[in-house]
Amino acid sequence: MLDIKNLHANIDGKEILKGINLVVRPGEVHAIMGPNGSGKSTLSSVLAGNPAFTVTAGTVDFYGKDLLALSPEDRSHEGVFLSFQYPVEIPGVSMVNFMRAAINEKRKYFNEDPLSATEFLKLMREKRAIVELDNKLASRSVNEGFSGGEKKRNEIFQMAVLEPRLSILDETDSGLDIDALRIVAGGVNKLKTENNATIVITHYQRLLDYIKPDFVHVLYKGKIVKTGGPELALELEEKGYDWIKQEEDAR
C-alpha cells in the first residue's frame, strides 16, 4: 500500500531525510525507532504533507497514487492519518464541529452526502468508547485545556472516526502514564484490521509491549540503518542506540 523510495526532505535548507526506503503492506505494523534528531518526526510530517518541509528527491506511492502530489487534505481523504506528537489547541472550535467538518469533507471527496446530525452523533458516541473519551471532552474546544493523556486519546478518537488506511503514530506514548498508555494502545489495537496498516514512531520499547510490531526499523541520520523483527526493539531497549551509531558512523 505504501512504497517509499529514496525519500529526501529538508526544512529551511537543512536536509533531514537522506534517502528513506520503506514498504508497508496492509495488515502490518511497523515501528520506527531511533535516537533524537534522526528524522522520525520529519518522516511522519512529510508523509502527511506538512508544508514546512520540502521534498527534494524520491517517491511515495500510496495505493498506486503519487502521495507527494496530493494536498494534505487529500492525503487525509485517501486514508493517511497522523497522530500528532504535540496536538495543537484550537480555541473556540468544539471537537464536535471539528470532527463534523473533517468527516463531511471526506464524504464530499467520495461524493457522499454529509452525515445527518443523528448519524454523526451516533458515530461520535461509538468511537468515543474505543478510547474511553468522555462526552465532556468531545464537547470542549479542540485539545484546549486537555491533559497530555487526553490529547493523545483524542488523537486516537479522531483516528477511529476517520478510519484511515495508514495510521502514523508520532510518539504517541510520550507524556503518557501507564494507564493512559494502555487505553491509547488498546484503542489502536481495536482499530487494527487486515486492511489497514500502522507506523508507530517511538523512542521506547514500552509502547511496543502493547502494540506488537511486525517490523522494527532504526532511523539514524535520515536513513533506515537497520530493520528487524520485534526482537530488534528489545535489543535496542537493552543496549541503547550507541552500538548502531558506532556501526553506522564507522562506515
Add this chain to the structure above:
Amino acid sequence: MEKEENKTDGNDILKDVTGNDYKYGFVSDIDTHVIAKGLNEEVVRYISNIKGEPEWLLQFRLDAYRHWLTLKMPTWAHLDIPNIDYQAISYYAAPKNKDDSPKSMEEVDPELRKTFDKLGISLEEQMRISGIAVDAVMDSVSVKTTYRDKLAELGVIFCSFSEAVKDYPDLVRKYLGKVVSYRDNFFAALNSAVFSDGSFVYIPKGVRCPMELSTYFRINAANTGQFERTLIVADDDAYVSYLEGCTAPMRDENQLHAAIVEIIVEDRAEVKYSTVQNWYPGDKNGKGGIYNFVTKRGLCRGDFSKLSWTQVETGSAITWKYPSCVLSGDNSVGEFYSVAVTNNYQQADTGTKMIHIGKNTKSTIVSKGISAGHSQNSYRGMVKVVPKAANCRNYTQCDSLLLSSTSGAHTFPYIDVQNDTAIVEHEATTSKINEEQIFYCNQRGIPTEDAIGLIVNGYAKEVMNKLPMEFAVEAQKLLQVTLEGSVG
C-alpha cells in the same frame, strides 16, 4: 458551508493576498429618483419638504446644517481617509413608487424583490419562516414594513422614520437628538441635516417585544450618500432585540454612509442591538468601497436598565464607528461585543465608549479584531467613570488576530476613572494565526479556507454567541467568506 475552489501548494500560507470577489456585488435596475448633487440650505429644505415634515423638524435640520458648516471632518482616528467632496454627493434618492407604497408582497417592485432574493433575505421567507418583522430600507425610503399590525396590538411601534414623523410626531420630537445631538460630531451634524429615512421603534411600558425586529439596509443608487436615522425607545420594563444587517452592490465610486442610531432605555428596560455589517469593502486593490461613518449611542437613562451592542463588522472600505452606552441610571448595564474583520486594504477604527454616571453601573467590552491582507484594524475604546459614580465596574477584553504580516492591529484604550470605588479591568492580546493549527485541520481533511473559517469563528465565538440565532449562521458564513482568499 460553501467554499470557493482555491488550491494552494501550502508553502506560502499566510503570505500572499488574493482578494475574493464580493459576493453581493451587483446593481439592481430599479428606477430611482435622485436629486442633483451638492449640499446647501435649499437641499435641506427640499428633503424636508418632499417628506412633508413639520416646521420643527425642518428647523432641526437647518440648525444641524448650519452647525455642520462650522465643523471639519475628524482626523483623530487611525484612518487614511481620502478627501471627500461633500458637494459631489447627491443627498436624496427614493425608489420611484414611494407615493403608492405596496400593501402586500405582490405590490412590491419585482426587481426589488429579486434583489432581496439574491441577498438571501427574501421578505416572504423572512415573514414565513423566521417570524421577524422586516423593515427593509432600499436607498432612502422604507419600502415594506411587515408584522406591524401584530406588533400594534401590543402597542409596539415599528415603522420607518418618515412614517413615525407623520404618525407619532410627539414621540419623535420628544426623543430625536436627545442622545446624539447634532452638535456631537461632524457626521452627526451632517446626518441630522439630511437624514433620509430609517427606523423608529417604540416599546411601551412593560411590553416584551415578542419578535426580533430587523432592518436590512442596502445602498443602491450610484453616488448617493445614505443617511439613515434610527431611534429606539424602550419604556419602563420593556424589552426589544433589534437586528441590523446590510450589504451593498459593487461600485467603483466610494459611497458615503453616515448613520445615527439613538437608543433610550428607561427603568428596568433592556435593548439588544445586533449588527451584521457587510457593505462593499472595495476590491482587492483597495478601489471603491463604502465609507461607513456611524454614530451609535444609547442612553441607559433608567435605573437597572440595560443596553447590549453586538456587532460583526466585515464590510466597508473605511469604518468609523463607536457604539456607546451612557450609563446614567443607577445599576444600569452596558455591553459591547464586537468582531471586526478587515481584509485587503480595508480600514477600521471601531470600539465603544462606556460612560459611567449612575451608581453601581457595570459595563463589559469584548472586542475581537481580525486583520488580513494589507488592512488596518484599530480598537478604540473609552471607559469613563465620573466623580459621583460610586461602585462602578468595567471589564474590557480586547484581542487582535493577525492573518498576514502586512496587516496592522492597533489598540487605543482610554480609561478615565474619577471615582476611587471603581474597578476597571483591561485585558488585551495580539496573536497571529498559527500555521500548525491550519496543518492540523488539513491533516484531518479540512482544506485551508475552511480551516481558517473554523479557527476564526472559534476565536470570535464569545461574540458570535451573543448574536440572535437568526443572525448567527449568516454571520459565521460571512466571516469565512470575508477571509476567503486571504491566505494561500
